[in-house]
Amino acid sequence: MSKIRRTIKYESERDGTFAEEIMASPGCEDLLGCFQCGTCSGVCPLSIYMDHTPRQIIYLTRQGFKDEVLRSNTIWLCASCYACYVDCPKTVHITDVMYALKQRAIREGLYPSRFPIPVLAREFYKMVRGKGRLTETWLVVRLLLKTNIFKGFGMWRLGLGLLRTGRFSLAVESMKHPEELRRILDASPAQHGKKEVA
Amino acid sequence: MTEKKEEIRTGFYICHCGHNIGSVVDCPAVVEYVKGLPGIAVSRDYKYMCSDPGQELIAQDIREQKLNRIVVASCSPLLHEETFRKATSMGGLNPFYFQMVNIREHDSWVHTDKNAATEKAMDMARAAVARVRFHRALEKKKAPIHPDVLIVGAGIAGIHAALTLANAGKKVYLVEREPTIGGHMAMFDKTFPTLDCAACILTPKMSSVKNHPNITMWTYSEVTSVDGYVGNFTIKVRHKPRYIIEDLCVGCMACIDACVFKQKFEDEFNQGLSKRKPVYIPFPQATPQVVVIDPEQCLKLKTGKCKESCAEACDRKAIDFNQKETIEEIKVGTVIISTGFKSFDAKKLPQYGWGIYPNVYTALEIERLVNASGPTGGDVVMRDGKHPKRIGIIHCVGSRDESTNKWCSRVCCMYSLKLAHLLHEHSEAEIYNFYIDMRTPGKSYEEFYDRLLKEGVNFVRGRVAEITDWAMNKDEEDHLVIRVEDTLAGFVRRIPVDMVVLATGLEAREDAQDVRRLFNIGCGGEGFFMERHPKLAPVDTFTEGIFIAGACQGPKDIPDTVAQAGAAAAQCLALIDAGAIELEPNTAFIDEQSCSGCKSCISLCPYTAITFDAVKKKAVINEALCKGCGTCVGACPSSSIIQNLYEDDQIFTEIEEVLAHV
Amino acid sequence: MKFSYFPGCSLKGMGGAYETSLIAVMEALSVQLEELDDWNCCGATAYMSVDESKAFTLAARNLAIAEKKTDDLLAPCAACFLVLQKTQKYIKDYPEVGRVVRESLRAGGYDYAGSTRIRHPLDVIVNDIGLDTIKKTVKHPLKGLKIAPYYGCQVVRPYATFDHQDYPVTMDNLLKALGADVVHYPLKTKCCGGSLTGTLPEVGARLSNILIREAKRQGADLITTLCPLCFFNLDSYQDKMEGPEKITMPITYFTQLMGLAFGMPSSKLGLKRHIIPILPILKERQVAIA
Incomplete structure (x- = not known):
């Protein structure tokens, strides 16, 4: 038998302004219109792996259960396929809500430390800030170093395959003037006045 | 009863009713079986007997095969008895030479064993074929419709129905139990989904009711008895004493201010959230604007000892502590019950x-x-x-x-x-x-x-x-x-x-059962008044001339209530404008030959339809009053009372034949 | 016809075959592509996960450069196509986003009014150039080749308007114009797993494997895609396929198939840069290869 877990929720666990803050992100303004039909969860190819379905995430966000939402793997499993976005009968832009929640989770440091998805997002962010472009191979290498995710998945074979087909290049892609981009990005205010991540 | 000697030529028709009957009862087998019964000239099955071709089949057979009795085995008489009687008429035969057998509700819908269901259909068909031999030609009686309408309950349903009828020029008696009309809607704040204020849309209608020349509005009154039948009801209404002469009171409320009591009694209109005196007006827009004295709370009425400062304060002398309840009798042709929830x-x-x-x-x-x-x-x-x-x-x-x-x-x-x-x-x-x-x-x-x-x-x-x-x-x-x-x-x-x-x-209201009995209508298991048909007769009841509207029929919101009230008013108008209604000729009559004049039937008749002819020394039944309940028929010691459509020959033959296989 | 061309990082990296074949095909159709000067990464899905206003600013720099050139911007990568459209839309729909983005761009000397038209090559080829021209350009029809048309998510959803968001047909019609047989493919817009193949390979690979298995079941010889990430996921994880029998399914870019039909040499189409080799099935179906 698995461990017995107590699951009752008290009102003190709710964050009264959470829903409002999320709704302030572009695309998230219709969040409250959700009437919990479950179309998003039904159409989502990844809901079967999530600890809360997308419907539940929308609901928990609305209700202000911030910790429950930001600690869930759901927001990180969202692959941005936008299926829920276009099928939602209440025009809730679920994909945008997921982005807003990811941003919030990163800002609050609420994601699991070696969980690969937020790590990828941050490595990507840093690499683009540095070179202005992405070199996929290097991104993968960095991810590998940080998370160990490919252990046991036999990724060496894929690596060999890519080498054989001439697609595994370690040459770094870069803009001619990445410093100009950096200047622009630095001029952009960090979100909601919070501490910058990278 | 002596039957004229004639050759009986019966037409038998069994309906498949699509799959409703046909999938359970072997209709062709029943047809073959019935062919062997005495007096059968035609025996057929058809997919939908109620369709035009189905009806034409009957009419044509009557004309061509010289049929003089018709039996249709199909659904409930409630649904199509009238249809097949008309088809019988179309063929040139008196419609009461027709008998219907319900092999759907009574057979195919309630059985799964196909062989047994088919046998049962045969038994029922045999009984009807035997019974119909004894049918006689009858004429429907016509009852004139009194143009006045009684409406019981003056919430939004009663108010809307009353105004609709009154605007159509009909005289309406609107009877309300409470001291004011308005019902629940008057208590509501705003109404969904538009959030318009309930009072703003209701109170104009309330004052229209009060001022309409065609509406007699009786508040603080109740119906105590209902006699008669569609088109011709006699209603008794009890006016409870409000200890105020309504015509004199102008609602100035001086008496309320003068009352020696403090505000200490629960205010019903405010659900007990505030207090009122024994003399009060339910709410500012109450209609009529007339105070009422609660006899259970008023010191004068309870103990006889009070300085009567209220009466003193009333310069119109409208307070009358000696007021007694009065009973008023009215005649109406139709009734709408809208007693709410x-x-x-x-x-x-x-x-x-x-x-x-x-x-x-x-x-x-x-x-x-x-x-x-x-x-x-x-x-x-x-x-x-x-x-x-x-x-x-x-x-x-x-x-x-x-x-x-x-x-x-x-x-x-x-x-x-x-x-x-x-x-x-x-x-x-x-x-x-x-x-x-x-x-x-x-x-x-x-x-x-x-x-x-x-x-x-x-x-x-x-x-x-x-x-x-x-x-x-x-x-x-x-x-x-x-x-x-x-x-x-x-x-x-x-x-x-x-x-x-x-x-x-x-x-349903607590006294819904009393109201049901009073008006002889039905209640569903939940206690709400029952409509004649949930889809096709939603405001009719099983009693002709009595209609229901609003939440007394089932939970519903204001829009649906108003729609039903309008529908009930329209049903009344349809009857009133027709001027008369045909009634089932199921009345009883006296066989003067054998009546001994014992008078035992007279006191038993619930409709006082029987009188005694002192010259002939025989009982006489007033056909207009008889409702065909059969009480006198069963009670007559000399079997001298006969009821149309339920004669002894007809009933006993039917019973014998349906049990013939036992 | 002339376009500003935004290749994006993937077409310069693992999606090289897409770029090679696209350029070759466009040239054959007399479409000029001028690569956007010193473009930067669009930010894809990852950047948006970290910081939204910087993500919009990042993408908007490319839009600003393109606006100055006045030509429509061609973005073949699905992620770039989506992110550029989204950025443009949100700058327009949310004045606060627009304000922040414009202010930041000014630090690099850019201005952005919001007029750039962002186009996907599939839309351009079918709706601007037209299937009649395509049919006329075809030298070796792809007769007998059964193709599952896989659109993936981000080209058709949620901003593009040139086709249905869940049941698109543009590429089906193109493939038919090339002479190929298009198989019924109910998963044509289901997710391939996106970047999850890199982060949660078990989950990501399963999603792309489902796509392959169903294409096989529907009788496809190969799957064609219009996105470098879809191509990578479908092509690279076939050895992770669960189930009793071994299934392999060649994956192509739609531009590679166009090139084949146009009679271009395989060297110009990057046909050798596939993990699952594509040449055997082409030979088996007797598709002429120049």
């Missing part, structure tokens, strides 16, 4: 704490509390004097619950949404709605739900388990704690609130 008694669910915790309210109480003309002038202040910061609204209280009421009360989701909006507007409190399913089927209703979703009301899907003041932590201290499974989130929650609103369901 009763709110579920929240005390029956102690787990929700109404009557235990002062800050638990019913929805009707909240209607008064948020009302600008209510006890607090619209200020949401609780019984403990505080203003709520969090309010929980519990849906389905006394609805969808096998232990209280099984049905969905239809209006609670919408009025709970409305109250959520109003409570938030009046108090700025955080609102939680706890629901099982959100039911918003009505024009612009779903849109209203969407509006409330976006207004930020917390919608928690789950039926509240309990409301207590049991505190588990500091937050919950001094609060009402709602414990519920949040079925959308998948965990149990404890939610401390300051105020709870119970969305109590709608049920």
